[in-house]
Amino acid sequence: EPEVTQTPSHQVTQMGQEVILRCVPISNHLYFYWYRQILGQKVEFLVSFYNNEISEKSEIFDDQFSVERPDGSNFTLKIRSTKLEDSAMYFCASSEFEGLAGTNYEQYFGPGTRLTVT
Amino acid sequence: RKEVEQDPGPFNVPEGATVAFNCTYSNSASQSFFWYRQDCRKEPKLLMSVYSSGNEDGRFTAQLNRASQYISLLIRDSKLSDSATYLCVVVSNFGNEKLTFGTGTRLTIIP
Numbered sequence: 590e591p592e593v594t595q596t597p598s599h600q601v602t603q604m605g606q607e608v609i610l611r612c613v614p615i616s617n618h619l620y621f622y623w624y625r626q627i628l629g630q631k632v633e634f635l636v637s638f639y640n641n642e643i644s645e646k647s648e649i650f651d652d653q654f655s656v657e658r659p660d661g662s663n664f665t666l667k668i669r670s671t672k673l674e675d676s677a678m679y680f681c682a683s684s685e686f687e688g689l690a691g692t693n694y695e696q697y698f699g700p701g702t703r704l705t706v707t
Numbered sequence: 708r709k710e711v712e713q714d715p716g717p718f719n720v721p722e723g724a725t726v727a728f729n730c731t732y733s734n735s736a737s738q739s740f741f742w743y744r745q746d747c748r749k750e751p752k753l754l755m756s757v758y759s760s761g762n763e764d765g766r767f768t769a770q771l772n773r774a775s776q777y778i779s780l781l782i783r784d785s786k787l788s789d790s791a792t793y794l795c796v797v798v799s800n801f802g803n804e805k806l807t808f809g810t811g812t813r814l815t816i817i818p
Contacts, residue, residue, distance in 0.1 A: 622805070632751060632794065634805035645804055680750055682806075696806060698750035 591615045593699035595681050601705045602671055610666045610702045612681030621664045622682040622696060623656065625649070632680070638664065671706045678703050708733045711809035713795050718814045724785050728812045730778040730795030739798040740771055742780045744791040745811065751794055754780075782814075790816045 594613045602608050614621050623635040636646040638656055655667045664683075668675055682696040713730045720726045732740075740757040755762065757769040757778055768781040778795055795809040 624806075631810045632745075632806075632808040634807065637805060647805070678748075695753055695756075698752070700750050 593681055593683055593697050595679075595699035595702050597702060598700065599703045599705070601707065604673055604706055605670050608668050608671055608704065610668075610679050610681075610704070612664045612666070612699055613662050614664055614681065614683030615685075615697055616662070618683035618685045618697075620644075620684045620696075621656075621658070622684075623666045624680045624682065624698075625677040626680065626701075627674075627677045635666070635679075668704075671704075673706050676704055676706045709809075710734060710807050711795050711797050713793075713809035713812050715810055716813040718812065719817055720785055720814065721817050722785060722787060725781065725783045726785055726814060727782075728780045728793050728795075728814075730780075730809055732776050732778070732795075732797045732807075734797070734799050735773075735776060737776075737797045737799045740778050741796040741798075741806075742767075742769055742778075743794040743796050743808075745794055746791050751796075751808075754793070785814075785816050787816050787818060790814060 593615055596611045600608055621638040624632050625635055626632045634647050636650045636656055637644045653669045657665050678701045680701045681699040684696045711732050718726055742754040743751040744754045745751045755764050755767055755769050757771045759771050761770045766783045770779045782789055792811040792813045794811045797807045798804060
């Protein structure tokens with residue numbers, strides 16, 4: 590069964606450092622997402638990406654965040670200057686959108702990257 | 708008012724019992740509704756979509772009441788493996804847009 594993969598599984602970084610979280614979505618999927626979950630809190634949407642551009646982003650996704658699909662398989666989330674409050678689990682997700690006629694919103698999540706900022 | 712609201716629990720239920728979770732959402736224009744489950748420190752996994760007519764998948768039944776902006780999940784004959792956090796999830800827009808999650812309801816099935 591195809592699955593979303595993410596690397597690394599755990600990333601420890603110092604405050605102010607840049608981090609890049611990597612994701613390989615399911616190969617025939619067209620929409621890509623990043624979510625985060627701070628320990629003990631709910632899953633929060635960060636950004637959605639389609640056709641090589643951001644389609645929607647949340648208030649959390651400020652200028653410190655960026656996303657990229659550098660090749661045909663990877664989807665990355667970059668945090669330029671990490672803060673303590675960026676410590677969270679970051680989930681990548683992908684979906685195959687069938688359009689209004691056959692709406693399919695099922696998003697498949699990767700196992701997550703636990704980011705710890707010290 | 709929170710976009711998606713759930714009773715956080717925890718629910719501690721004996722094996723074999725029936726348990727029901729409820730969820731309310733604030734945006735009356737919401738289009739799609741789901742229940743996901745999340746095991747401790749794992750990713751959310753889709754359990755089932757929720758349709759206006761109600762739908763059933765084995766021991767799981769989901770209902771949607773658009774007038775009351777209310778979603779429910781019923782688990783019958785609960786198993787130990789049902790222990791998890793159950794997440795109510797809403798999509799507000801047509802198109803493949805963001806999932807809005809509730810805080811989740813933690814369920815523990817007791818042997």
